[in-house]
Amino acid sequence: FEFEGANGLNVAPHKPENENLHFLPVSCDDVVKAFFEVQLNQCDESLLFRFLRTSLDPDQRKVLQRWFGLHLVVHKVGNPEKMLYMYGGGGNGKGMVVQMLRSLVTDDAVAALRLKDLTIPSNLELLIGKMAMIGAEGSPETDNEMLKTIVSWEELTVNPKYRDPFGLRPSCLVTQASNPTPHFDDDSDAMVRRVIVLHMTYKPTEAEKIQGIAERIRS
Numbered sequence: 766f767e768f769e770g771a772n773g774l775n776v777a778p779h780k781p782e783n784e785n786l787h788f789l790p791v792s793c794d795d796v797v798k799a800f801f802e803v804q805l806n807q808c809d810e811s812l813l814f815r816f817l818r819t820s821l822d823p824d825q826r827k828v829l830q831r832w833f834g835l836h837l838v839v840h841k842v843g844n845p846e847k848m849l850y851m852y853g854g855g856g857n858g859k860g861m862v863v864q865m866l867r868s869l870v871t872d873d874a875v876a877a878l879r880l881k882d883l884t885i886p887s888n889l890e891l892l893i894g895k896m897a898m899i900g901a902e903g904s905p906e907t908d909n910e911m912l913k914t915i916v917s918w919e920e921l922t923v924n925p926k927y928r929d930p931f932g933l934r935p936s937c938l939v940t941q942a943s944n945p946t947p948h949f950d951d952d953s954d955a956m957v958r959r960v961i962v963l964h965m966t967y968k969p970t971e972a973e974k975i976q977g978i979a980e981r982i983r984s
Contacts (some may be wrong), residue, residue, distance in 0.1 A: 813982050820858035820967050845916045848939035850947045853965035859942040863901045868983040870897045879903030883911045886924040886958050895937045905947040
C-alpha cells in the first residue's frame with residue numbers, strides 16, 4: 766500500500782504484475798496503527814526502541830530506519846548504489862541489526878555472503894534471485910571490483926563449478942558487519958560514495974543486557 770496524502774491509502778493486490786511478491790503478513794490497519802504509534806512516541810519503551818536508543822545515536826537510527834525500509838521497496842525504486850558496513854568491538858548491536866534485517870527480508874531472500882566470499886567466483890551463484898547480501902563477523906578484505914559491480918547492479922559473470930559460465934545482473938542490497946575497521950584498497954569516489962559506515966561504539970553493561978533480546982524482538 767502507499768500513502769496518498771489526504772486521500773488515504775492506495776492498496777495494490779499481491780500479484781506478479783505488481784512486482785510485490787515479497788510482503789509482510791500484516792494488514793493495512795496494523796501498519797497504519799504502528800505508524801501513528803511511532804509518530805506519537807508511544808513505542809519508546811518497547812524492546813526494539815530501547816535497543817535502538819541505547820545502542821545508536823539519532824543519526825545512526827535514521828540511517829537504519831531508511832536502510833530497512835529500502836529493502837521493502839527496492840524493486841520499485843532505482844538502484845541506490847549503496848552498501849551498509851557496521852563495525853566496532855563485540856557486543857554492541859551489530860549482530861542484533863543483522864538478525865533483525867534477515868528476519869524482515871526472510872532467509873529465502875538473503876544471500877549469506879561475507880565480503881571475502883566474493884573472491885571465490887562460484888559463490889556468486891548464491892546471489893540469484895536475492896534481495897539482500899548479508900554477512901557478519903567477516904573482514905573488509907574482498908574483491909573490490911566485484912563488490913562495486915554487485916553494489917552497482919551491473920552484469921557480472923558467474924563461474925559455477927563443472928558448468929558453463931553465465932551472466933547475472935544482481936539486484937540485492939549489501940549489508941556487512943565486522944569487528945575490524947573497514948579498509949578497502951580503493952579510495953576512489955566510486956567506492957566512497959557507495960559505502961555507508963556505522964561505527965557501533967556502545968557496549969551495554971551486564972545489568973543493561975536483556976537476555977534473548979534479538980529473538981524476542983523478531984517474534
